[in-house]
Amino acid sequence: MLDKKFILDNAELVQQNCEHRGVKADVARFVKLETEGRQLQQQIEDLARQANVVSKSIGKAKDDAEREQRKEEGRELREQKDAQQAELDRLAAEAGAIYRSMPNLTHAEAPIGDEARSREIRRGEIEVRRFGFPVLDHVELAQQHDLIDFEGGARIAGNGFYFLKNEAALLELALQQYAIELLIGESFTPMITPDVARGEILQGIGFIPRGPETQIYSIENHDLNLVATAEITLGGMYRGEVIDADKLPIKLCGVSHCFRTEAGAAGRASRGLYRVHQFTKVEMFAFTLPEQSEDMHNYLCDLECQLFDGLGIPYRVIDTATGDLGGPAYRKFDLEAWMPGRGKSGEYGEVTSASNCTDYQARRLNIRYKVKGEKGTHFVHTLNGTAVAISRALIAILENCQQPDGTIIVPEALRKWIGKDRIGSTE
């Protein structure tokens, strides 16, 4: 949510922002409704004031006749008030629909335009390898080494589900450990979060829990949904709270399973593990003061880079274009890892993303902070970033680390948890 006052004062800017983001929102109409609504509100409040005065006078009335007279006055005032309130509710409903469709403001440096305008701003330490042999994709590699059972997953839960087996199962655990170890070193609080959350929590974060195009699995007869990311649970944790300013920034890292229906994604390049209905993810989440959020955003991105550099995976960092940003994001950096088996001769594929949502989520979730000794409260800023999305990281590892002899070298950083240097060798 944006600040309504800000919208009224900066209608053109907000309208332009919506256009940059490819969102249709009639800001002028919102301003008109909101302005009318405020006038109406004034009248309603004045009627309420008069009615309150009348009510108070009744206790001091001298006799029954006067009392009855006053009651009648009060009744009339409240009737008028209710009528105006109904009118206001009507305006507010229309204004609210427009309001809720407005995305967050956008960072001045974010490239304007659709997905094609997204800008590469950084590369990883590791160069893309030149393979002197025909590369296999992760599906073929997994088959060769008996790492993933797609058929089994489909049998028990349908297409898009899978079993990780053998070293792949170990790699999942190792990747979690690896990420969490690094983040604990950076003073993140490790958390294992619920894998389900209430509808209003999802909405607060910016997901739409039910409806035809939802990405979210819902549990029948309960207001519970399978989470699509631990961003939902970590962000929702502080819903309605007022946090002492000196406790900020709060840095959390949470492990959860992530469930996505991927409605409408059928037919897109999504072979193997790339687009699945369930995966495990280690997520970073931060609550900050407004002036801290930009630095925190860069920091989260740096950590993602460190994690992938540490795995020896080549990647690039993308400053996501305005047209490709989700509603809550003010700016988003995506890490795209090189996936040699993707496409005809390798392609970059998104493996993590870090978003600064400024106060957009905090306003919806009503998460505020208070400075000691100062009056009033303010909305915190929230940020989220993927540490490791296991399924996509697995693709990158398997495909980048494959060797001419068909074996896969285990990234050094993970060996202590895998217990071997290489997948596929008999040694």
Next chain:
RNA sequence: GGAGAGGUGGCAGAGUGGUCGAAUGCGCCGGUUUGCUAAAUCGGUGACUGGGGAAACCUGGUCCGCAGGUUCGAAUCCUGUCCUCUCCGCCA
């Protein structure tokens, strides 16, 4: 799943239909006192929102989980709903 209790300010916790935005305590802010710290003591201190004002401040409205209802008037009565806690059952 069954039974019961409860949701009130940053926290804890009172509250007979009007004088209750709400006692009291903690916390917080300010003053006094005391080598420092601590303690003591006095005063102040809810949120949101509208209007006036350069500002200090003044002034309206709303808010006691949420939504309705009764009433001139609701934290208080009624209905529904959500949530939390306790006990029992089941269970890794």
